[in-house]
Amino acid sequence: MAERKSFLLRIDPALWADLEAWAADELRSVNGQIEYILKQAVQKRKGPSSAPAQPMPDEPPVGGATEGG
Numbered sequence: 825m826a827e828r829k830s831f832l833l834r835i836d837p838a839l840w841a842d843l844e845a846w847a848a849d850e851l852r853s854v855n856g857q858i859e860y861i862l863k864q865a866v867q868k869r870k871g872p873s874s875a876p877a878q879p880m881p882d883e884p885p886v887g888g889a890t891e892g893g
Contacts (some may be wrong), residue, residue, distance in 0.1 A: 833858075836865070843857055
């Protein structure tokens with residue numbers, strides 16, 4: 825696996841709180857959630873002809889078990 829690039833991100837506290845809640849809902853870290861969102865945005869920008877992005881290691885499986893079920 826390629827080495828990951830790290831960088832400092834300054835972010836509004838209210839946006840951070842929203843990202844934290846969203847990440848918790850999807851069982852991801854905030855860092856993982858931000859990376860997931862960015863990958864989706866880049867894939868959308870590239871269009872349907874591009875290969876889909878590889879799933880992140882901490883990304884829950886699609887179509888997996890649901891609550892209560």
